[in-house]
Amino acid sequence: MDLLSPVIAGFGVVFQPENLLYCLLGVTLGMLVGVLPGLGPAATIAVLLPITYNIEPTASIIMLAGIFYGAQYGGTITSVLLRLPGEASTVVTALDGHELARQGRAGSALGISAIGSFVGGTVAIVALTLVAPLVAGFALDFGPSEYTALALLGILLITTLGTGSPLKSLLMATVGLLLATVGQDPLDGVARLTLGTDRLLDGIDFVIVAMGLFGVAEILHNLESLRRPGTPMTSVGSVYPTRRDLTESKGAIARGSVLGFLLGILPGGGATMSSMAAYALEKKVAKRPERFGKGAVQGVAGPETANNAAATSSFIPLLTLGIPANATMAVMFGALLVQGITPGPTLVDEKPDLFWGVVNSMYVGNLLLLAMSMPLIGLFVRVLRVRPTILAPLTILITMIGVYTVRLSAFDMFLMVGLGVLGYLMKKVGFEPGPLVLAFVLGGLLESSFRRSMRIFGGDVTGFLTQPITAVLLAAIVLILVTPLILRLARRGTAA
Amino acid sequence: MRIGVLLATAALAASASACSVKGGGADADSSGYPAKPVEFTAPQEPGGSTDLLTRALTKNLEKPLGAKAVVVNKPGANGKIAGKDVFSGKPDGYRVAVMPQSLFAVGPLMIDDPDAIKVEDMTLVKGLAVEDYVLVVPGGSPHRTLKDLLGAGDLKYGTTGAGTGSQLSQTLLFGLAKVKAAPVPFDGGAPTVTAVLGRKVDVAAVHVAEAYKQVQAGKLRALAVFSDRRHVALPDVPTAKESGYPVLVDQRRFVAAPPGLPADVRDKLAAAIDKAAASPEYLQLLKTSHIVPWNAGGEQVAAQLNESRQRFTTMARDLGIDLKAQP
Numbered sequence: 001m002d003l004l005s006p007v008i009a010g011f012g013v014v015f016q017p018e019n020l021l022y023c024l025l026g027v028t029l030g031m032l033v034g035v036l037p038g039l040g041p042a043a044t045i046a047v048l049l050p051i052t053y054n055i056e057p058t059a060s061i062i063m064l065a066g067i068f069y070g071a072q073y074g075g076t077i078t079s080v081l082l083r084l085p086g087e088a089s090t091v092v093t094a095l096d097g098h099e100l101a102r103q104g105r106a107g108s109a110l111g112i113s114a115i116g117s118f119v120g121g122t123v124a125i126v127a128l129t130l131v132a133p134l135v136a137g138f139a140l141d142f143g144p145s146e147y148t149a150l151a152l153l154g155i156l157l158i159t160t161l162g163t164g165s166p167l168k169s170l171l172m173a174t175v176g177l178l179l180a181t182v183g184q185d186p187l188d189g190v191a192r193l194t195l196g197t198d199r200l201l202d203g204i205d206f207v208i209v210a211m212g213l214f215g216v217a218e219i220l221h222n223l224e225s226l227r228r229p230g231t232p233m234t235s236v237g238s239v240y241p242t243r244r245d246l247t248e249s250k251g252a253i254a255r256g257s258v259l260g261f262l263l264g265i266l267p268g269g270g271a272t273m274s275s276m277a278a279y280a281l282e283k284k285v286a287k288r289p290e291r292f293g294k295g296a297v298q299g300v301a302g303p304e305t306a307n308n309a310a311a312t313s314s315f316i317p318l319l320t321l322g323i324p325a326n327a328t329m330a331v332m333f334g335a336l337l338v339q340g341i342t343p344g345p346t347l348v349d350e351k352p353d354l355f356w357g358v359v360n361s362m363y364v365g366n367l368l369l370l371a372m373s374m375p376l377i378g379l380f381v382r383v384l385r386v387r388p389t390i391l392a393p394l395t396i397l398i399t400m401i402g403v404y405t406v407r408l409s410a411f412d413m414f415l416m417v418g419l420g421v422l423g424y425l426m427k428k429v430g431f432e433p434g435p436l437v438l439a440f441v442l443g444g445l446l447e448s449s450f451r452r453s454m455r456i457f458g459g460d461v462t463g464f465l466t467q468p469i470t471a472v473l474l475a476a477i478v479l480i481l482v483t484p485l486i487l488r489l490a491r492r493g494t495a496a
Numbered sequence: 497m498r499i500g501v502l503l504a505t506a507a508l509a510a511s512a513s514a515c516s517v518k519g520g521g522a523d524a525d526s527s528g529y530p531a532k533p534v535e536f537t538a539p540q541e542p543g544g545s546t547d548l549l550t551r552a553l554t555k556n557l558e559k560p561l562g563a564k565a566v567v568v569n570k571p572g573a574n575g576k577i578a579g580k581d582v583f584s585g586k587p588d589g590y591r592v593a594v595m596p597q598s599l600f601a602v603g604p605l606m607i608d609d610p611d612a613i614k615v616e617d618m619t620l621v622k623g624l625a626v627e628d629y630v631l632v633v634p635g636g637s638p639h640r641t642l643k644d645l646l647g648a649g650d651l652k653y654g655t656t657g658a659g660t661g662s663q664l665s666q667t668l669l670f671g672l673a674k675v676k677a678a679p680v681p682f683d684g685g686a687p688t689v690t691a692v693l694g695r696k697v698d699v700a701a702v703h704v705a706e707a708y709k710q711v712q713a714g715k716l717r718a719l720a721v722f723s724d725r726r727h728v729a730l731p732d733v734p735t736a737k738e739s740g741y742p743v744l745v746d747q748r749r750f751v752a753a754p755p756g757l758p759a760d761v762r763d764k765l766a767a768a769i770d771k772a773a774a775s776p777e778y779l780q781l782l783k784t785s786h787i788v789p790w791n792a793g794g795e796q797v798a799a800q801l802n803e804s805r806q807r808f809t810t811m812a813r814d815l816g817i818d819l820k821a822q823p
Contacts, residue, residue, distance in 0.1 A: 143696030144680070184573070187681045188658055190607070198580060198611070202572040342686045346693070350709070409570075448683065455680045456652055456696065 007129060010356020014364050019059050019357065026063035027365045030070020031373065034090075035078055035380045036391070041071040042328040042437075043218050046210035047399050049335055057339040058354045062361040064335050068328055069121060069311040069362065072271060073369050076113045076304055077380050080106055089271035089307040092279040096292060096299030103295055111241040112297055113304035114373040116253045120305035121366040123257035124264065124312035128359060135320040136348040142321060144452035145464050149473035150323055151446035155439050156477055157266065168431050173439035179204055180443030187451050199411045206334040208403055208416045209440055213433035214327070215399045216420025219392045221427050240374065241297075249301035252282050256302040260309025270314050270326030271307040278306035312362055319343050319355060323442075327434040330441045529589050529761050530563035536751075537568045537593040539578035545705065545785055546749060549625060550594050556775035561768035574659065575599045579613045579752075587754040589761035592621060597748035601805040603659035605812065605819045615801050619757035620750060622769045623792030623800070625782060627747040628723040629665050629701045630730065632716040634692055642719045642739045645699060646670075651677040654688045654700030662688070662701045664808060664819075665722045665736075665745035671815040672741050692716060703747065704729055704786040722746065729786045744807070748790055750797045762794065 013019060033044045045064050052060035075090035080097035093113065100109040142150070155177075159169040182193045183203025194200040241249075256278045263274035282302035283292045292299050314325045315332075322344035324330040336343050341351065348355050403416045423433050457463025464470050534557075538550040547569060554565035570578040575596050582593040595618070604612055631642070639645040651670070655663035658681055670677040680697050682688040685706035692700045693715055704727055710716040711730065720736040721727050722745045736743045751769060753762070772778060773789060782789055792800065812819050 140690065140694040143691060143694050184658070186658075186683065188607075198573060198577060201576070342684070344687070344690060346686065346690055452680050452682070455678055458678070 007356055007360070009352065010360040013058060013353050013357030014062070014361045018056070019062055019361065020364070022055065022059040022063040023066050023361045023365050024368055026066020027070035027073075027369050028372070029063075030067035030072075031074035031369065031376075031380065033067060034071035034074020034076070041068045042210065042331050043214040044071070045328065045331045045335065047215050047395065049211070049331070052335060052339070057336075057341055058357045060339060061332075061335065061354065061358050062365075064332060065315070065358055065362060066365045068332070069308055069365060070369060072304070072308045072311050073114060073117050073373050074380065076110060076117075076300075077377060080109045080113075080300070089275045089311075090304070091272075092275055092303045093300055095279070096294070096296045099293065099295035100297070100300065105295070108241045108245050108297065109300045110377055111374060112245050112249050112301050114370055115241065115246075116249065116256060116301045116305035117308040117373075118366050118370040119253050120257045120260050120307075120309035121312050121362065121369075124261045124309040125359065125362045125366070127261050128313060128316055128362075132316050132320050132355075132359070133348055135316060136345055140345050141469060142345060143467075144449045144456060145467045145470040146473065147323075147445055147449035148453050148464070149470045149477070150321070151442040151449060153473055153477050153480075154323060154325075154442050155446070156480060159435055165430075169435040172426070172431055172433070172435040176436040176439030176441075177443040177446075179209065179436075180440050181447065186444065186448040197411075199409065203444075204415070205412065206330075206337075206441065208412050209419060210331045210334060210437060211399050211403055212416040212419025213423035213426075213437055214331070216396060216417060217423025217427060217433060219395050219399075220420060220424040223389075223392050245297050248297050251285075252278075252298040252302040253305045255281060255285070256305030257309050260306030261313045263306070264310030264313030264325065265316050266325065270328065271310045272326075274310035275303035275307040278302040308366075315359075319347055319358075320345065322347075323445075324438065327437050330438050333441060527760070529764055530561060532590060533564035533566050534561065534589065534765070535566050535568055535591045537570050537578045537582050537591065539575035539594065539596070540569065540571050545627075545787070546594060546596070548781060548785070549749065549787070552778045552781045553624070553769065553772050555772075556778055557768055557772040560771035561765070574603060576613060579618070583613065583618050583752070583754045585754050587619060587756040587758070589753060589757055589765055592751050592753045592765070593618075594624065594749055595752050597746075597750070597801060597804065598659065598661055600801045601808060602661055602664050602745075605805070605808055606659045606663070608820065615798060617755055618752040619755055619762060620752050620794035620797040620801075621757075621762055622751045622766045622773075622794065623790040623797045624749045624751060624769075624773065626723075626788045626790045627703050627705070627749075627786075628721050628727050628788070629661055629745055629747070630704050630707055630711075630718050630727070630733065631666070631669070631699060631701050631720045631722070631736070632689075632692055632707050632711065632718050633699045634695050635710075635713075635715045635717055637698070637717060639699075639719070640717070642734070642736070642741070645719060646673040646675050648698075649675055651675060651698045652680055653677050654691045654697035655679050655681045656685050656688050656700075656702060656706075657681050657683060661722075661745045661747050662703075665701045665743055666699075667817060667819065668743045668745070668808070668811055668815070669720075669722075669736060669741055671812070671817045672743065689716070708786055727786070728788070743811075744804075748797075748800065750790070750792070752797075766793065 014023065029044070030041065033041060044067055048064070052064065055063070072089060076093055076097065079090040079094040080101050083094045083098035097109045097113070100106060155173055159166055159173050182200055184190065184201055185192055191201055259278050259281060260274040263277060264270060279299060279302060282298045283289050286292065286296065286298060314329050317323045317325045318329045318333060322342065324333045333343060341347070341354065399416070400413055404410065404413050426433060453464065464474065536550050536554050538547045540546040550567050554567050557565045570581055572578070576599060578593050579595055579599065582591050585591050599613065600615055633639050633645060639648060653666050653670070655666060657663070663679060663681065667679065682691055685702045688700045688702050689706055689710060691697050693710065701722065707716055707718065708729060711718050718730055718733040720739060721730065721733055722736050722743055724735070724737070724744055726733065726735060773791065779789065
C-alpha cells in the first residue's frame with residue numbers, strides 16, 4: 001500500500017476553498033483569542049462548539065484546530081507588549097519578552113517567536129504525519145484494560161504535573177470524576193445522581209461543563225480585574241529579528257521543537273507545560289544564564305517554539321487513541337463527538353479525509369500565521385483596546401445562545417451558568433478547572449473500561465497483569481507514584 | 497474591524513439558534529393543515545444516522561406537504577427526551593418526532609422505568625426504516641459459521657449498549673443455544689466494532705452499516721443476520737433463523753405525534769411522508785447506509801411495536817432468561 005497517498009490526498013481536502021477559508025478563519029480567530037487576555041483557546045473552542053454543528057465535520061475541526069495553535073502565536077503579543085499573558089502557555093514568554101520590549105526590541109521578540117512557532121509547529125506536524133499512523137496501527141491492541149490504565153495514568157499526570165498544587169488538582173479531579181458518574185450507568189442503564197430529572201439521564205453534556213467552567217468562569221474572573229495594567233506600547237519597532245537574534249535562538253528553536261513535541265503527546269502535558277519546561281531547559285543550557293529575565297532572546301524562542309509544537313502533537317493521542325491529553329484537547333474531543341466522529345484507532349483508516357485533512361491544514365495554517373503575524377501585530381495591538389465591559393457580556397451572550405441551541409434546553413443554559421459561577425469561585429480560591437474537566441472526560445472512560453475489563457476477565461483483577469501493554473502502563477503509574485518518595489528518602493539519607 | 501469580528505460571531509450564533517421554530521398556536525381547523533412549518537424532532541445529535549435520515553426526509557417533504565419542514569435535534573436517553581417533549585405538546589400536527597422501536601420494545605424489558613413512554617402516549621403516523629443487526633467475529637477467528645461459534649462456548653460478546661437490540665439479539669441467541677456467554681456493553685457501534693477487530697471480545701452484533709466496510713475488507717466475518725430474510729448488502733450471510741435459531745431483532749424508526757392527532761391531519765402528513773420517502777435522494781441515503789425502507793402505516797407501526805415487545809418477552813420467559821438481570 002502506498003503510505004503517502006492518503007497524506008497527499010489530505011492536501012486535496014485542505015485546498016478546497018471552503019476548508020481553506022475555515023483554516024484562515026480559525027487561525028485568525030485563534031490569534032485574536034490569544035491576544036485577548038483571559039479568553040483562552042479552550043474557552044473559545046467551547047463557546048464556538050454549537051456553531052460548528054452547521055459546518056461540515058472536516059472544516060469545523062480544521063477551524064477549531066486553527067484556533068488552538070493560532071492562539072499560541074497571539075498569546076505572545078500581549079506577553080511581550082504588556083507583560084500580560086494572553087495564554088497560560090505564554091506566561092514564561094512575558095519574562096524575557098517584555099524585557100526585550102522595554103529595551104525597544106519588541107519586534108525582535110515577536111518576530112523570533114513567530115519564526116520559532118512556525119518551525120516548532122512544522123516539525124511537530126511532520127512528526128505527527130509519521131507517528132500517528134504507527135500509533136493507530138497498534139491502537140487496535142488498546143482494549144478496555146489498556147484504556148483503564150491509560151485513563152488512570154492521565155488523571156494521575158494531570159494532578160501531579162499540573163501548574164497548581166497537586167492536592168487542589170486531586171480534589172478537582174475527584175469532583176470531575178463524580179460529575180462524570182451522573183446519568184445512566186454506562187453498562188446497566190440504571191439512572192444515577194440524576195436528581196429525578198430526565199434532563200440528567202444522559203449525564204451532563206461535556207459542552208456545558210466546558211463552556212461553564214472555561215468560558216463563563218473565565219469571563220467572570222476577568223470582569224473582576226477590569227483595570228488594565230497599562231496601555232499597550234504604540235511603537236513596536238521592527239518586527240523582523242536581526243541576524244544575531246536568529247543565530248542566538250537557533251538552538252533554542254531546535255530544542256523547543258523536540259521538547260514541545262514530546263511533552264504534547266504526554267497525558268497532562270500540552271502547550272503550557274512544555275513552554276515552562278523549554279524555558280527551564282534554555283536557562284540550564286545557556287552560556288550566560290544571568291541574562292535570563294533581562295531580555296534573553298532564547299527565553300522567548302524556546303518556550304514559543306515548544307508551545308506550538310505541543311499544541312500540534314497533542315492531537316496524536318486524541319486522534320489515534322481517543323484520549324485527550326489536555327483540557328483543550330478535551331474540548332476538541334467534544335467537538336468531534338458532536339460531529340458524529342468518534343476519535344480512536346479506526347479514525348485514520350475510516351476517515352482518512354478528515355484525519356489527513358486536519359493534519360495537513362496545520363501546515364497551511366502555520367504558513368498563514370507566519371505570513372500574517374508580523375504584518376498584523378499592529379492591528380492586534382489595537383484590538384487590545386476593546387473594553388472588557390463590551391466584550392464580556394457579548395461573549396456570555398454568545399455562550400448562552402450556543403448552549404441553548406445544542407438541545408434547545410433552558411435547563412442546560414442554567415446548568416452552564418451554575419457551573420460558570422462554580423468555576424469562578426473555584427478560580428478565586430486557586431482551584432484550576434483543567435483537572436476537573438479532564439477528569440470529567442477521562443472519568444467515563446475509566447469507569448466503563450474498568451468494568452468492561454472486569455467482565456472480560458471474569459471478575460478477576462489480576463487479569464490486568466496478563467495484558468502486556470496494560471502491565472507496562474500500570475508499572476509506569478507505580479513508578480510515578482513511588483519515585484518522589486524514593487527521591488525524598490534518598491535525599492534524607494544523604495543529608496544525614 | 498474588531499467590532500465586526502464580534503458581530504459576525506454573534507450573528508453566526510444567532511443564525512444557529514434561529515433554525516428552531518416553536519409549534520405553539522392553536523389551529524383547531526385541521527382542514528387548513530399545514531398552515532405553518534412542521535417541526536421534526538430527531539432524537540439524536542446532528543450527524544448521526546437518524547439525524548441524516550430525518551434531514552433527507554424533511555428536505556423532500558416540503559413540496560408534497562406544502563409547508564416548510566424543520567429538523568430539531570433533541571438527543572438523549574434513546575429518544576425518551578425528544579418523545580417526552582413532543583408528545584406532551586398539542587396534537588396539531590406541527591410537532592412530530594422520529595422514534596426508535598427499541599425505546600418501546602427493547603429498553604423496557606431490560607431497564608425499569610416507571611416514567612417510560614408507552615405506545616398509547618403517541619399517535620403513530622408512519623414507519624420509516626428498518627436497520628438490521630449482523631453478528632460478526634474477527635476476520636481471523638477460528639469460527640467460520642454460527643454453529644462453530646456456538647460450539648465454542650464460554651464467549652464474551654460485545655453489545656452496543658444497555659437496552660439495545662444488539663444486546664437483546666445476542667442474549668436471546670446464546671440463551672436459545674444454551675451457550676455460556678458474558679455480555680460486554682460498549683458505547684455504540686463504532687467502539688463495539690473496534691473491540692471485535694482488536695479481539696477484545698469474541699463476537700458482537702452491530703448494525704449492518706457499522707460492520708459493512710470491515711466485512712468487505714475481510715477484517716470482520718459476518719456469521720448471521722437477525723432479520724426475517726437475508727440482507728441485500730450481505731446476500732451470503734444466512735439469517736439466524738435459517739441456522740435454526742429463530743431470533744428476530746431489528747431496529748425500526750417511525751414518525752409519531754402527540755396522542756389525539758386528528759385522523760385527517762395524520763393522513764395528510766403520512767401521505768406527504770410517503771412521497772418524500774420515495775424520493776431518490778432519501779432512498780439513496782438509505783441505500784448507502786444499508787438501511788431498508790419501512791413503508792408501514794400507523795396501525796402497522798403499532799402492531800409491530802406491540803408484537804415485537806410481546807415476542808421478546810415471551811422468548812425470554814420461555815428461555816428462562818431474566819432480561820432485567822442481564823446487564
